[in-house]
Amino acid sequence: MASAELLLMLLADARLPVAGHTQSAGLEPALRLGLAPDEVEQYVATRLSTIARVEAATAVVARHHLRAGLSTSVVEAAWAARTPSPAMRRTSRAQGRALLRLARTLWPDDAAVATVSGVPRASRAVALGAVAAAGDLPARELARLVGYDDVQTVASAALKLLPLDPSDVAAWVLRALPAIDVMSADLAHLALAEDIPASGAPQIEAWAEAHARTTRRLFSA
Amino acid sequence: MPEPHPTRRTLRLGVCGPVGTGKSSLIALLCRELSAELEIAVVTNDIYTDEDARFLRAAGVLDPARIEAVETGACPHTAIRDDITANLIAVEDLEERFAPLDLVLIESGGDNLTATFSPALVDAQVFVLDVAGGGDVARKGGPGIERADLLVVNKTDLAPYVSVDHEQMVADASLARDGRVVIGLSRSDRASVNRLVTWVRGQLHRQRTGTLVPADPGPMARHSHSHSHDHGDDRHLTEHHDHLPLGTTS
Secondary structure: OOOHHHHHHHHHOOOOOOOHHHOOOOHHHHHHOOOOHHHHHHHHHHHHHOHHHHHHHHHHHHHHHHHOOOOOHHHHHHHHHOOOOHHHHHHHHHHHHHHHHHHHHHOOOOHHHHHHHHOOOOOHHHHHHHHHHHHOOOHHHHHHHHHHHHHHHHHHHHHHHOOOOHHHHHHHHHHHHHHHHHHHHHHOOOOOHHHOOOOOOHHHHHHHHHHHHOOOOOOOO | OOOOOOOOOOEEEEEEOOOOOOHHHHHHHHHHHHOOOOOEEEEEOOOOOOHHHHHHHHHOOOOHHHEEEOOOOOOHHHHHOOOOHHHHHHHHHHHHHOOOOOEEEEEOOOOOOOOOOOOOOOOEEEEEEEHHHOOOHHHHOOHHHHHOOEEEEEOHHHHHHHOOOHHHHHHHHHHHOOOOEEEEEOOOOHHHHHHHHHHHHHHHHHHHOOOOOOOOOOOOOOOOOOOOOOOHHHHHHHHHHHHOOOOOOO
16 A cells, blocks of 8 residues: 555646546636636635535545445535535536546445445545545545645646746645645544535636536636 | 457547648538448537537537537647546447447547547547648658548648649658558548548448457557567458558549
8 A cells, every 4th residue: 555645646646537637626717707817816715715625525524434334425415515506516526427437447446436436426525535535545635635636726727728927826836735734634534424514605606607508618617 | 369349339430630620521521421321429629618519510410419529628639648538428428328329439629740549538540631731741740640540631622722732642641651541532522532431431340340459649659560469350450451442532
């Protein structure tokens, strides 16, 4: 078994084949519908305290349920209740499917991966819980992964969508890291679905819905 | 021993090549020519979601529900090569929804000369050039031009208007390809359309008979495809290649 640090690097690497390049974490519609280019760093922080927080908590609780042999359906339902945008739920489930496809190759005999693969339309958060259970990734590292991936998804999409110096964008990511650490420390102990925070972001959800209806998209979501 | 998809009857055919060479038109042409005899679906990867998908829907050659547009986040090359997840999921969904399909055409977003499909995504691939892109492009080579299963030199009817000798272009391409198939194509040249359709039927036949083993055109430098194992299918495959019409234009 490899170290948790190395597994975390593998899972956080943009080269992991899970269609990460198709995602902008909502940045594409945000910029089209009103977010100013100089507000993107604030957008990153907003996501970390809202949508990414729900996703990280859901992943942590799903991991706990899988390790304890409990059903993840209550976790999936809790996440769905906290994700009112149908477009965002569809996106997450498409990402979950992509992740589970990879996970079945990486951990072909793992019970958690098999269990979640058998659930119709598992969210990305629950699929990540299964990956963490399969790879023995600690809860805090799992929450860090969700936060870090969210920040990097916005950052790399920003480079495609705006005239930015890539070095400046890497500096945003560096400045966001302490907030990811705080968030993961807050969430790592969670075990119950009812404890998943309900920190939605209605404006981001509205943008996601608008994005799903446009026909001119670079990014899936 | 190669075991090419014993459980899958559908041929997954990739169509790749630079912007504007006629990938969407070629797919529309194949749908028009083959939809009476084959169950077909299409995946597109345009820069913005559904330009190509709209083109195909407007062409009226296929039920719009059978055309799926995949966003690539401005990474068309990645989506067909290093991370094929989004395309693979779209292909599998179409195959499930419209089972049993005979042919899924996957159109890459127009990309540069180095882009080729991963053999994990497609069973065979077509690289499309056109005469208007310049007569020297075929000589420049690259993995798709040299080693895609089929090279199409498209829009041969335009050759006189862009001062290109299309027969020379096809001859250059054939030379660069070591005898792999080249078809000079024009929608208004019936014989060339027939050659294209015959080639696709041939690939489908090989898929059905289990003799189609996806070959990777690149991006690495040329390497020998003469496999060390002594396998009857491979001999058959080579013979099949030799009998396919080489690129002559009328």
